[in-house]
């Protein structure tokens with residue numbers, strides 16, 4: 001890499017400077033008109049905060065500052081973003097446009113229902129779409145995120161058992177290939193978690209499952225496809241064993257990209273599931289929201305759905321929509337009606353694609369992941385060598401043993417090639433894991449570029465490992481101390497003394 005001359009380094013340093021450090025006394029970002037009202041005395045100095053610092057910058061400088069900051073960011077609108085289990089696919093702009101219509105943005109959650117029938121109709125139709133897509137008849141759009149949908153689902157499972165007097169059903173089985181939120185949710189809902197091992201193929205170990213079910217079984221939470229990117233080929237057996245033992249079967253369908261139009265959790269016998277609208281059904285996400293994680297149930301849990309739930313009454317041509325509370329509802333997940341803007345975007349997305357478009361998502365998502373897998377399996381370890389679903393879990397185990405290059409080093413080096421790192425060190429059962437989810441919206445050219453870059457990095461690991469240890473090189477900040485960034489975050493500007 002060419003070394004930078006002092007002037008180039010100075011330029012880079014200037015781009016990293018915070019707004020306060022760009023301040024020069026006397027500079028102004030606005031010009032005010034001459035005062036045309038009488039001057040008033042200032043409040044007493046006891047309530048004036050003299051210690052407050054405001055940056056003094058020109059308008060041009062402040063625009064540059066924020067524009068530069070926005071370029072330090074990375075988003076799906078910038079480049080390829082293969083972050084496994086997060087489904088960073090392209091979000092069509094028409095969805096945002098629809099969600100921004102004044103009829104949607106200018107309504108208030110406390111308005112009388114008769115004045116927001118259009119919004120209620122949209123919610124009802126979205127419930128119907130999701131019910132058809134998943135084969136689960138009951139849908140509540142209230143949960144604000146995937147983990148919130150899980151919480152709703154497991155609270156329903158708890159209410160179901162308690163109502164039947166089954167207070168001894170306290171145990172929830174969770175395969176070790178499940179998403180990390182699953183055990184957290186089961187614990188928060190008051191259950192005791194028992195981890196099930198995966199077998200050599202990456203499926204749920206059926207013998208371990210049979211040995212774990214009994215009178216104390218509350219249910220099972222399974223991520224499908226699993227976080228290994230695999231469709232559990234024992235799923236029929238898994239569902240049957242749990243149901244026969246009186247347990248509730250929970251399906252984590254946060255990422256349905258691989259299943260859309262092919263497999264419905266309802267048809268497989270699941271009692272309850274959630275899906276992330278902000279992953280499967282496109283919303284700009286990352287950085288903490290806003291998301292939406294509708295919870296969907298089969299007949300056993302229908303009476304327990306959280307409120308509100310939109311129902312329709314039809315009388316000839318006339319239809320009326322209203323918020324309803326199911327008979328034995330577990331109550332509210334949030335103050336109002338879920339993240340309405342996210343619901344509008346998902347509705348726009350599903351309506352635009354239609355039935356055939358929805359099925360094409362799974363074709364392309366699975367094809368893309370398998371293409372990446374087939375091209376990279378000689379350069380990286382592939383712990384489970386079988387057809388994958390919407391994502392593929394590779395491993396940098398051999399690179400680490402032979403060249404001291406870790407999954408973290410590979411991920412950081414990808415940034416130098418303009419690619420967002422994949423999910424790393426997850427799932428926990430794969431050593432040096434790199435979890436790649438290409439999604440269905442990427443072109444073959446982009447996938448080929450990614451493949452070439454990954455092969456190049458594997459070569460660099462052999463020939464010049466130090467290049468990877470220090471990566472990324474071409475970003476405003478190079479390799480950070482991640483432990484210190486998490487433990488001693490430096491979030492506030494302080495005057496240098």
Ligand SMILES: *Cc1c(COP(=O)(O)O)cnc(C)c1O
Pocket residue numbers: 085086145146147148179181223252254255276291293
């Ligand atoms: C993202 C994800 C979740 C959690 O969803 P949030 O919206 O982040 O709460 C749960 N399960 C799986 C499989 C996921 O990928």
